[in-house]
Amino acid sequence: MSYLKFLNLLEAVKGLPTFPAIDAVEERLLNTFAVLWQAGAPVSVLQAMEMLDKTSPATVHRRLKTLRKKGFIALEMDKTDNRVKFIVSTPLTNQYFAKLEDCLAKAQE
Secondary structure (H helix, E strand, C coil): CHHHHHHHHHHHHHCCCCCCCCCHHHHHHHHHHHHHHHCCCCEEHHHHHCCCCCCCHHHHHHHHHHHHHHCCEEEEECCCCCCCEEEEECHHHHHHHHHHHHHHHHHHC
């Protein structure tokens, strides 16, 4: 039952006006990035475009643009090669995952 409670809380968080709406592909990307960021691994745009099975690189690239426009990600240039851009989290991303963590904690109560 905790999982169902978590899903209900998650839906409530997604409806908050403090977070722009994200679609399923954007959510999968953010979750994938979060795992890598937690491990301290950098994520390049080129890497990201190949991350999701059954999702074309063009679709991923479009979603990266929308995530950036919504404020969930930022891009940083590589220090040695200006052609390489890394995807980094933003304060909004950190708030989003903190809210999800709160939902998980409440669901386990």
